[in-house]
Amino acid sequence: MASPLTPFLAVREAAQRLQGNASDYEPLLDMARGKDFVLLGEATHGTAEFYRMRAQITQSLVRGQGFDAVAIEGDWPDAWRVNRYVQGEGNDSAEEALSDFERFPSWMWRNREFLAFIEWLRGHNAGLAPERRVGVYGLDLYSLYRSAEAVIRYLERADPLQAEAARQHYAALDHVRDPAAYGYQAATGLRAPARDGAIRQLLQLRTDEAAYISRNGLAAMDSHYFAERNATVVVNAEAYYREMFGRRISTWNLRDAHMAQTLSSLAAYRLRRGGSGRIVVWAHNSHLGDARATESQLRGEWNLGQLVRQQAGAPALLVGFTTYTGHVCAASEWDGDPEHKAVVPALHDSWEALFHSTGLDRFFLPLGPQASHPLFEVMLERAIGVLYLPRTERASHYFDASIAGQFDALFHVDETTALEPLQPGHPVPVLDSDRPD
Structure with missing residues (x-):
């Protein structure tokens, strides 16, 4: 040296x-x-x-x-x-x-x-x-429960039928308000993981985006994007907290991959709404x-x-x-x-x-x-x-x-x-x- x-x-x-x-x-x-x-x-x-x-x-x-x-x-x-x-x-x-x-x-x-x-x-x-x-x-991505609640609140205004579906998709998160406790129970088989329901909810929001904005105008873009990213947080946070106890995937990698995904999505969103991104x-x-x-x-x-x-x-x-x-x-x-x-x-x-x-x-x-x-x-x-x-x-x-x-x-x-x-x-x-x- x-x-x-x-x-x-x-x-x-x-x-x-x-x-x-x-x-x-x-x-x-x-x-x-x-x-x-x-x-x-x-x-x-x-x-x-x-x-x-x-x-x-x-x-x-x-x-x-x-x-x-x-x-x-x-x-x-x-x-x-x-x-x-x-x-x-x-x-x-x-x-x-x-x-x-x-x-x-x-x-x-x-x-x-x-x-x-x-x-x-x-x-x-x-x-x-x-x-x-x-x-x-x-x-x-730490806001597992707050993000799930934000998705439901958004859908209560935008699509009440989908709000009820979201409650069902996030049902496995109920009764445990501590994300770490949820992760332990899901990783050790004490409760069913919320993964599948969270993914279904995210895909549904992405499917409905064009129709919702078409009905409500470009002003709806911000509120729908806020909800879609919250649904993404739920998917990735659920995996993060579950893997805290699974020891198969680095939670550091999950967290930073989520940050990179969010940054890329945000740049595209800012371009769609007419900005520089x-x-x-x-x-x-x-x-x-x-x-x-x-x-x-x-x-x-x-x-x-x-x-x-x-x-x-x-x-x-x-x-x-x-x-x-x-x-x-x-x-x-x-x-x-x-x-x-x-x-x-x-x-x-x-x-x-x-x-x-x-x-x-x-x-x-x-x-x-x-x-x-x-x-x-x-x-x-x-x-x-x-x-x-x-x-x-x-x-x-x-x-x-x-x-x-x-x-x-x-x-x-x-x-x-x-x-x-x-x-x-x-x-x-x-x-x-x-x-x-």
Whole structure:
């Protein structure tokens, strides 16, 4: 392996120091020209700078390059309420529009930074024709029961006979409101799986789409598409929760395949309604960086970034975000309260430590196939999700990665700050990194 100094010099040569103004994003915006998908990552789910920077980049892509959708690592029905708000529909305030994000970690989207972004987006959309308004959509599949209920509510208005059929199709989901409990019972034979009924309901909605829109006009396209994607969530979420206990298929692969399927469907939908179909994605680096350049490929795992590259090829741009130290909003256990936790300085043999050693503080680094060879070396990379466990830092938060194979470009912010959740009554104490988790 080459000397550690070699990637150090490669970063020093290629990195462009951020000046704290709009010109910081011009190199990335130039790279985005002609792309259909720009995927903006994050090394943590709880860093304020990552949200602000993604918002600024997205605003420039919307205003200057005609991107007309933002897809987030959030559940489809939860994000749809935000979509209605930014489209100028309904009577929600911005904070109310975020209130459907109830599942842990609600603070991932119910925070001040995302609130400010959707307020900007609603203002941008004001006065635009419906087909030109930018939408916000969820890519995730955890909303098994909420999505089933949304399908039934839609059909109660659109086709009451089909609403009753949907209740029958989803009957195997009844009586168990915990998706994990459903998955265990279905996988172990304690109850009949809901798979077949869920698939029949999805196929029926797809069959009826043309007739329904013909009867009700193009204005019905949005509501039918919302229902059809909810029906898709039910099919894929049912498989996801069942396979949590089946151990035959990677649930990670099921989840990211669903995200890729949703993204492709969303692009086609935006084109059908008269838009550009060009989408900005906000999700964690672990979903957006190409899994083939990380240790995940050794486990047979793929991710959204890999699938988008394979399916879209050149029209996709994958952008990572990293940090060395600071504070992060995260929990210490699943379903725990959000806390502001000190981020331990990155391990010495990591990409983040290398970036810190350059002394550049904040910088943009172009990567991808044109990057110099040392940036394709394999080093540790940090990933902090909804939990942060400093006591087990190496085991819990690091993986091997070739940074130039993983991303087309990267932003590094050496010291970052924590998100501010919009959750009255939930304490967010600042914790020292050496306290027990």
